[in-house]
Amino acid sequence: MEIFQQILFVVALVATAWYITKRVRLIARAINLGRPENRFDHADERLKTMLLVAFGQKKMFANPLVGVMHFVIYAGFIIINIEILEIILDGILGTHRLFAPYITPVYPILIDVFEVLAFGVLVVCVVFLCRRFIARVSRLQAERHRELRGWPVSDATIILVAEIVLMVAFLTWNASDSVLRDRGVGHYGELQGVVPDFLISQYLKPLFAGFSDTALVAYERTAWWLHILGILAFAVYVTYSKHLHIALGFPNVYFSDLQPKGEMQNMPEITKEVQLALGLPVTTGADGSQVNDNGEQPAEVGRFGAKDVQDLKWINLMNAYSCTECGRCTAACPASITGKKLSPRKIMMDTRDRMEDIQRGWQTHGNDYQDDKSLLGDYITAEELNACTTCQACVNACPININPLDIILQLRRYRVMEESQAPASWNAMFSNIENNMAPWKFSPSDRFNWADQVNEVK
Amino acid sequence: MTQEVKTYTVPTMADMAASGDEPEILFWVGCAGSFDDRYKRVTIAFVRILNHVGIKFAVLGPEEACTGDPARRAGNEFLFQMQAMANIQVLNGYNIKKIVTACPHCFNTLKNEYPELGGNYEVIHHSQFLQGLINEGRVRVKDGESFKGRRITFHDSCYLGRANKIYEAPRDVLAALDADLVEMKRVRANGLCCGAGGGQYFKEPEPGTKDVNVERVEEALGTGADTIAVACPFCMTMMSDGVKNKNREDSVRVYDISELIAQGQGL
Ligand code: SF4
Numbered sequence: 193m194e195i196f197q198q199i200l201f202v203v204a205l206v207a208t209a210w211y212i213t214k215r216v217r218l219i220a221r222a223i224n225l226g227r228p229e230n231r232f233d234h235a236d237e238r239l240k241t242m243l244l245v246a247f248g249q250k251k252m253f254a255n256p257l258v259g260v261m262h263f264v265i266y267a268g269f270i271i272i273n274i275e276i277l278e279i280i281l282d283g284i285l286g287t288h289r290l291f292a293p294y295i296t297p298v299y300p301i302l303i304d305v306f307e308v309l310a311f312g313v314l315v316v317c318v319v320f321l322c323r324r325f326i327a328r329v330s331r332l333q334a335e336r337h338r339e340l341r342g343w344p345v346s347d348a349t350i351i352l353v354a355e356i357v358l359m360v361a362f363l364t365w366n367a368s369d370s371v372l373r374d375r376g377v378g379h380y381g382e383l384q385g386v387v388p389d390f391l392i393s394q395y396l397k398p399l400f401a402g403f404s405d406t407a408l409v410a411y412e413r414t415a416w417w418l419h420i421l422g423i424l425a426f427a428v429y430v431t432y433s434k435h436l437h438i439a440l441g442f443p444n445v446y447f448s449d450l451q452p453k454g455e456m457q458n459m460p461e462i463t464k465e466v467q468l469a470l471g472l473p474v475t476t477g478a479d480g481s482q483v484n485d486n487g488e489q490p491a492e493v494g495r496f497g498a499k500d501v502q503d504l505k506w507i508n509l510m511n512a513y514s515c516t517e518c519g520r521c522t523a524a525c526p527a528s529i530t531g532k533k534l535s536p537r538k539i540m541m542d543t544r545d546r547m548e549d550i551q552r553g554w555q556t557h558g559n560d561y562q563d564d565k566s567l568l569g570d571y572i573t574a575e576e577l578n579a580c581t582t583c584q585a586c587v588n589a590c591p592i593n594i595n596p597l598d599i600i601l602q603l604r605r606y607r608v609m610e611e612s613q614a615p616a617s618w619n620a621m622f623s624n625i626e627n628n629m630a631p632w633k634f635s636p637s638d639r640f641n642w643a644d645q646v647n648e649v650k
Numbered sequence: 651m652t653q654e655v656k657t658y659t660v661p662t663m664a665d666m667a668a669s670g671d672e673p674e675i676l677f678w679v680g681c682a683g684s685f686d687d688r689y690k691r692v693t694i695a696f697v698r699i700l701n702h703v704g705i706k707f708a709v710l711g712p713e714e715a716c717t718g719d720p721a722r723r724a725g726n727e728f729l730f731q732m733q734a735m736a737n738i739q740v741l742n743g744y745n746i747k748k749i750v751t752a753c754p755h756c757f758n759t760l761k762n763e764y765p766e767l768g769g770n771y772e773v774i775h776h777s778q779f780l781q782g783l784i785n786e787g788r789v790r791v792k793d794g795e796s797f798k799g800r801r802i803t804f805h806d807s808c809y810l811g812r813a814n815k816i817y818e819a820p821r822d823v824l825a826a827l828d829a830d831l832v833e834m835k836r837v838r839a840n841g842l843c844c845g846a847g848g849g850q851y852f853k854e855p856e857p858g859t860k861d862v863n864v865e866r867v868e869e870a871l872g873t874g875a876d877t878i879a880v881a882c883p884f885c886m887t888m889m890s891d892g893v894k895n896k897n898r899e900d901s902v903r904v905y906d907i908s909e910l911i912a913q914g915q916g917l
């Protein structure tokens with residue numbers, strides 16, 4: 193019997209590892225669709241940002257209450273992983289609380305900490321469900337934000353409910369285990385005197401008082417399996433979900449933009465064109481990007497700006513996989529606030545959806561498959577793009593340093609420079625700048641006329 | 651009693667260079683500061699302050715051109731770089747080191763975006779510059795209008811605040827006035843855009859439930875302020891239009907921080 197459980201456990205473990213590896217490779221391949229860009233510079237600054245923003249959750253504390261609640265789930269997640277180690281070893285070796293005899297004095301303290309965190313996670317998940325469905329926090333409501341309709345809301349709910357189930361399984365497992373230990377049943381009894389009651393689960397023991405020994409063992413086994421299989425299933429599920437942020441959040445912050453928020457990225461391929469047009473000597477970009485290491489000109493750039501995910505940078509694509517769909521960006525966006533179609537969260541979700549559609553294409557038609565869709569047009573519309581004021585509120589609001597504005601700008605560049613599709617009044621502004629050196633139709637020779645009024649009384 | 655007649659001068663770089671002279675700072679006026687009737691008054695107020703404290707400055711005058719900010723943000727990178735390269739040629743030709751500008755868009759572009767194209771300058775926004783003058787005691791607000799009992803609220807511009815993390819300088823400048831500073835709910839990093847950035851100023855807004863500037867002005871009026879202080883030409887227009895939209899132009903005024911300082915000094 194025991195050996196059968198062990199085999200089953202190892203099979204589940206290996207299957208999960210195999211499947212997750214497959215998913216990770218698929219996602220990595222999709223992120224690699226993006227254009228290369230060196231984000232390995234300034235390691236010190238990047239590390240510091242990651243420690244503050246990802247590990248320290250700095251931006252989550254912009255709203256202290258939610259910050260604390262999220263921190264409980266986050267700490268619970270990281271610390272309970274230590275406990276998984278014992279569960280996995282128990283599962284493989286067919287042992288029961290393997291570590292207990294070796295670290296007797298600290299063991300109960302450890303489990304108490306896990307229990308407190310598990311209870312905290314449980315409470316926070318219930319509060320988070322209430323925020324969504326009872327307090328109806330605006331940024332999380334599908335009626336107000338079309339990008340949330342359908343799967344995104346289910347995804348969020350599934351995760352919260354799953355976490356509640358996992359935590360209940362963990363706490364009741366400890367409780368039923370304690371009762372079996374008290375009764376001295378089988379190998380459970382062996383730990384009598386070694387392992388005491390635990391901080392939270394001791395209060396759940398009365399629930400099991402009426403159980404027969406057999407029923408109790410059955411419950412204990414079920415809860416144990418539910419907890420560990422649930423965790424394995426969760427790990428697989430995460431690769432399909434906005435919950436991928438629990439893994440990608442860290443590298444995403446590490447590789448995030450370091451320049452001032454107002455600085456829009458330069459296009460060195462255009463610098464060359466402009467230098468030629470103005471009859472200036474062609475220089476290399478500040479980052480040497482015009483000329484590669486061999487001193488050759490790099491291959492011609494395919495497009496100015498971005499039409500599809502392949503034209504974006506890999507960091508834009510990693511951003512999309514990391515997005516938690518929390519909507520802080522959208523709640524801060526002046527265009528969204530005033531009812532325009534633009535929602536920065538939707539920009540990120542569309543980018544991810546586009547990549548997932550491409551992935552599905554690869555899986556059904558082979559790795560060279562290409563459909564005739566593109567991010568611009570089939571997912572994101574011109575109306576959304578044109579509404580952006582480039583105010584960077586979304587960039588500032590994102591707890592994991594995602595930059596929706598960067599994608600918006602690259603799509604705008606494609607529309608304007610490749611498709612000549614700017615709104616008519618923008619075209620007028622462009623030609624004014626070109627002809628009059630100002631966005632308005634004034635003669636450049638009148639530019640200094642204001643000086644005549646300097647001595648007039650106001 | 652004879653009233654002292656103040657005369658203000660606006661030297662150009664061309665004149666200075668011709669006489670072999672160099673200014674301490676270049677005042678970058680910007681397109682709005684040069685052409686927009688309302689914003690010209692801000693330019694003039696700032697020039698009067700510069701004259702008053704006796705700083706040796708110059709402007710480019712007709713040699714100045716749009717930095718290219720609205721073109722770049724609307725997606726026309728080619729046009730932006732054409733403007734940038736031409737401006738950099740002029741600035742480098744005059745060997746400019748230090749630039750002051752009242753426009754956060756010009757400020758951001760000159761400071762953050764020109765270096766990669768070969769234009770490296772120390773760029774200062776006029777709020778920082780005025781803050782410096784006040785700290786050094788070169789500007790004392792007492793000779794002109796009194797601000798006692800007036801309520802002023804400051805609207806953060808995106809390209810000054812979030813873009814470049816300048817939140818305190820304009821507030822410090824306003825604190826020099828003897829007024830009540832009241833803050834709106836969305837301020838500093840959480841400030842709400844006026845609705846004009848990213849090229850929006852030059853086109854109709856997309857359909858929605860409200861215009862951004864109206865949303866922002868409602869918030870500003872909610873503070874009970876009689877003066878909305880701004881530090882950006884686009885914010886100036888958007889806030890003024892919003893106040894008109896709410897029919898409050900008789901009781902609520904929109905001023906640039908340099909105008910308030912000039913008023914306080916009687917310039
Ligand atoms: S930068 Fe654009 S998308 Fe982001 S908050 Fe501002 S208007 Fe919205």
Ligand code: SF4
Pocket residue numbers: 514515516517518519520521522536537540589590591592594596
């Ligand atoms: S981009 Fe950032 S702020 Fe916006 S929904 Fe995604 S995680 Fe949240």
